[in-house]
Amino acid sequence: MPDYIPSSAEYECTDCKDREFLYKEHGGDWVAVPCHCRPKKRMRRLIRASGLTEMLRKKTFDNFKPKPKQQEMYRVATDFAKNYPNIKNKRCNGLAYTGTVGTGKTHLLAAIANFLLSKGISVCFVNTPSFISELRRSQFEEGRIDEQVDAISNIEVVVFDDLAKEKSTEWVQNQYYKIVNHRYINNLPTLFSTNSNMEELEEKLGDATASRLYAMTKDRLIHIVDEDHRIIE
Numbered sequence: 431m432p433d434y435i436p437s438s439a440e441y442e443c444t445d446c447k448d449r450e451f452l453y454k455e456h457g458g459d460w461v462a463v464p465c466h467c468r469p470k471k472r473m474r475r476l477i478r479a480s481g482l483t484e485m486l487r488k489k490t491f492d493n494f495k496p497k498p499k500q501q502e503m504y505r506v507a508t509d510f511a512k513n514y515p516n517i518k519n520k521r522c523n524g525l526a527y528t529g530t531v532g533t534g535k536t537h538l539l540a541a542i543a544n545f546l547l548s549k550g551i552s553v554c555f556v557n558t559p560s561f562i563s564e565l566r567r568s569q570f571e572e573g574r575i576d577e578q579v580d581a582i583s584n585i586e587v588v589v590f591d592d593l594a595k596e597k598s599t600e601w602v603q604n605q606y607y608k609i610v611n612h613r614y615i616n617n618l619p620t621l622f623s624t625n626s627n628m629e630e631l632e633e634k635l636g637d638a639t640a641s642r643l644y645a646m647t648k649d650r651l652i653h654i655v656d657e658d659h660r661i662i663e
């Protein structure tokens with residue numbers, strides 16, 4: 431007997447008691463069918479797992495008003511989101527923004543993530559410097575790093591925002607390599623933004639990782655140099 435059984439008043443869905451399935455009789459057998467509450471709950475789980483902050487959840491294509499130099503990055507982002515079902519099966523199925531600060535890179539990556547989530551696709555939006563710090567802290571917990579690396583390696587779509595901002599070390603390069611190589615060989619869509627150019631990425635992430643990231647994003651790799659829109663916001 432469990433220690434604690436919630437009373438019916440605590441179920442969000444009293445029809446299925448939050449099991450998300452209902453049992454129905456079918457041809458003399460009992461079969462489980464999804465409850466009406468399941469899509470809503472699944473969407474909530476996807477959003478929670480995405481890592482998008484409340485602020486980033488608000489970044490959409492509608493509230494991005496592209497300035498002349500941002501037209502191309504905007505076009506590529508909306509095209510990627512709309513055509514994702516076709517693009518994901520291509521060998522080059524990622525997207526990347528390199529360039530100066532405050533030019534809308536994070537906004538558009540978040541807009542893509544929000545759009546894909548709304549279609550029920552699993553997306554993880556990674557603030558890369560925080561993720562690397564978290565990995566460093568996990569070094570001292572048995573098995574913890576493998577868990578975190580596996581999670582990021584296997585999710586359908588990953589966005590690495592602010593890639594290569596942290597100090598580069600051989601250890602960090604090895605972690606990047608494991609993740610990027612896994613995503614590369616499994617053809618999993620990978621998106622990123624960075625203030626570095628491709629040569630700097632090679633230096634910071636290592637040639638093997640940078641070369642795979644390039645191959646995964648080269649058809650949608652935009653370099654933007656513009657004024658800082660953060661200041662004039």
Ligand SMILES: Nc1ncnc2c1ncn2[C@@H]1O[C@H](COP(=O)(O)OP(=O)(O)OP(=O)(O)O)[C@@H](O)[C@H]1O
Binds near residue numbers: 497532533592
């Ligand atoms: N065309 C635009 N329409 C609306 N908001 C914009 C536009 N361009 C930028 N912004 C806003 O300006 C701010 C800075 O943009 P963002 O964070 O996307 O820049 P970034 O390129 O990621 O910069 P960094 O390299 O410093 O991370 C954000 O709040 C973003 O929503």
Ligand SMILES: [Mg+2]
Binds near residue numbers: 535536537591592623
């Ligand atoms: Mg940014």
Ligand SMILES: [Zn+2]
Binds near residue numbers: 465
């Ligand atoms: Zn239900």
